[in-house]
Amino acid sequence: MYFARVKLTKTLDTQLFNYLQSYLTERRKNLFNEIVKNRTRYFTVVTEDVYQLHNTSAVMRTCDVFGIQDLHIVEENLGKRIDKEIAMGAQKWVSLHRYSKIKDCVKHLKEKGYKIIATTPHHKANRLQDFDITTPAAFFFGKESEGLSNTVIEEADGFLTIPMYGFTESLNISVSVAIILQTLVEKLKNSDIDWQLSENEQKEIVFQWTKKTIKSVDEIINRYYLKN
Amino acid sequence: MYFARVKLTKTLDTQLFNYLQSYLTERRKNLFNEIVKNRTRYFTVVTEDVYQLHNTSAVMRTCDVFGIQDLHIVEENLGKRIDKEIAMGAQKWVSLHRYSKIKDCVKHLKEKGYKIIATTPHHKANRLQDFDITTPAAFFFGKESEGLSNTVIEEADGFLTIPMYGFTESLNISVSVAIILQTLVEKLKNSDIDWQLSENEQKEIVFQWTKKTIKSVDEIINRYYLKN
Numbered sequence: 001m002y003f004a005r006v007k008l009t010k011t012l013d014t015q016l017f018n019y020l021q022s023y024l025t026e027r028r029k030n031l032f033n034e035i036v037k038n039r040t041r042y043f044t045v046v047t048e049d050v051y052q053l054h055n056t057s058a059v060m061r062t063c064d065v066f067g068i069q070d071l072h073i074v075e076e077n078l079g080k081r082i083d084k085e086i087a088m089g090a091q092k093w094v095s096l097h098r099y100s101k102i103k104d105c106v107k108h109l110k111e112k113g114y115k116i117i118a119t120t121p122h123h124k125a126n127r128l129q130d131f132d133i134t135t136p137a138a139f140f141f142g143k144e145s146e147g148l149s150n151t152v153i154e155e156a157d158g159f160l161t162i163p164m165y166g167f168t169e170s171l172n173i174s175v176s177v178a179i180i181l182q183t184l185v186e187k188l189k190n191s192d193i194d195w196q197l198s199e200n201e202q203k204e205i206v207f208q209w210t211k212k213t214i215k216s217v218d219e220i221i222n223r224y225y226l227k228n
Numbered sequence: 229m230y231f232a233r234v235k236l237t238k239t240l241d242t243q244l245f246n247y248l249q250s251y252l253t254e255r256r257k258n259l260f261n262e263i264v265k266n267r268t269r270y271f272t273v274v275t276e277d278v279y280q281l282h283n284t285s286a287v288m289r290t291c292d293v294f295g296i297q298d299l300h301i302v303e304e305n306l307g308k309r310i311d312k313e314i315a316m317g318a319q320k321w322v323s324l325h326r327y328s329k330i331k332d333c334v335k336h337l338k339e340k341g342y343k344i345i346a347t348t349p350h351h352k353a354n355r356l357q358d359f360d361i362t363t364p365a366a367f368f369f370g371k372e373s374e375g376l377s378n379t380v381i382e383e384a385d386g387f388l389t390i391p392m393y394g395f396t397e398s399l400n401i402s403v404s405v406a407i408i409l410q411t412l413v414e415k416l417k418n419s420d421i422d423w424q425l426s427e428n429e430q431k432e433i434v435f436q437w438t439k440k441t442i443k444s445v446d447e448i449i450n451r452y453y454l455k456n
Binding site: 031035038058061062063064065066067093129162163164165166167168171172174175178179182183185186 | 321394396411
């Protein structure tokens with residue numbers, strides 16, 4: 001049984017996939033197929049030591065809304081604060097990647113080919129509207145009070161700021177994420193860039209969503225493997 | 229004395245203005261002059277029965293950031309919930325206009341020449357990116373759970389929606405306001421539209437900011453009128 005579960009996480013079992021999909025309504029299946037076509041890994045979002053759970057939760061929701069499949073959460077100085085939020089299951093549609101070291105996260109994303117983009121109100125030279133989207137980018141957002149760590153600032157390939165015209169000197173993190181994603185995803189969709197997930201990636205994500213949607217899915221999978 | 233204060237609210241007393249400005253540092257004066265040039269009344273924002281104070285507060289901050297001078301707050305079914313927030317003085321840079329009836333607010337803004345724009349996730353035909361900015365517009369945002377009232381929907385000259393691509397069916401109000409203002413203010417600044425305040429309006433607003441910045445300003449004004 002254990003072996004079966006391990007196998008599941010490695011390759012997509014098409015027969016099992018089809019079997020589990022039979023538990024979904026047509027409406028739900030169509031919804032999954034429609035939404036996954038708008039998912040992308042071309043952009044990704046990283047939060048560094050964001051303290052308030054409602055902020056992390058709002059960032060997850062915003063990633064879902066604008067089709068960002070991967071959210072990277074670094075909790076170097078906080079410990080694992082988001083457990084409760086995840087347990088509540090409110091945000092099961094975005095893939096979460098968690099790190100206890102910011103360096104590991106930066107290294108991982110560089111290896112994947114992402115430009116490291118530090119979002120900050122302090123570097124006024126690089127305005128959101130002028131941001132070059134021709135290479136994949138990971139947008140780093142810092143903690144409420146202090147912003148991003150020196151590690152991110154030093155490793156950054158670019159800095160991004162939202163032009164602001166008033167007395168207020170910083171925007172709430174969930175607002176910043178939303179403005180940046182909305183603007184750049186719209187730009188991406190109007191470009192010639194191949195930003196969609198591959199067919200395999202799409203199928204893998206629909207498989208994850210399917211599993212999360214079905215009640216007692218573990219028992220159903222176990223029974224499936226006993227029979228097949 | 230009472231007469232003097234009444235007079236103040238009606239016309240700008242240039243001598244008093246100059247006198248009060250002498251209480252400010254050069255840096256502060258320059259900041260006021262720079263920020264007021266980015267203020268506009270071409271767009272305005274209305275919140276209808278928004279329940280959570282932190283949401284109203286976030287909307288005020290967003291208006292400030294993107295240069296929207298006027299925020300209209302309708303509290304038809306809530307009573308005067310924002311008193312405490314205002315008393316805290318956190319948001320002294322935006323002009324607040326309060327109404328206990330939504331009809332009064334709509335009428336007032338129509339008379340001022342604004343198009344009534346209902347923001348809603350349910351009218352998918354009118355996307356943010358395609359919004360026509362050639363006439364002044366008031367953007368109405370509804371309460372967290374129920375959205376806008378029928379009054380607004382019936383009186384609306386147009387509907388505006390932010391395209392969303394995920395499972396989440398609505399965005400937090402402060403996020404919606406931020407996305408809409410950021411996109412449309414940027415469009416406005418790149419247009420030929422005369423969106424800035426008149427010189428008189430700018431002076432009046434700097435006068436209000438100046439008064440709010442100086443400690444014990446009422447005593448200072450009273451002393452000024454006794455001498456002059």
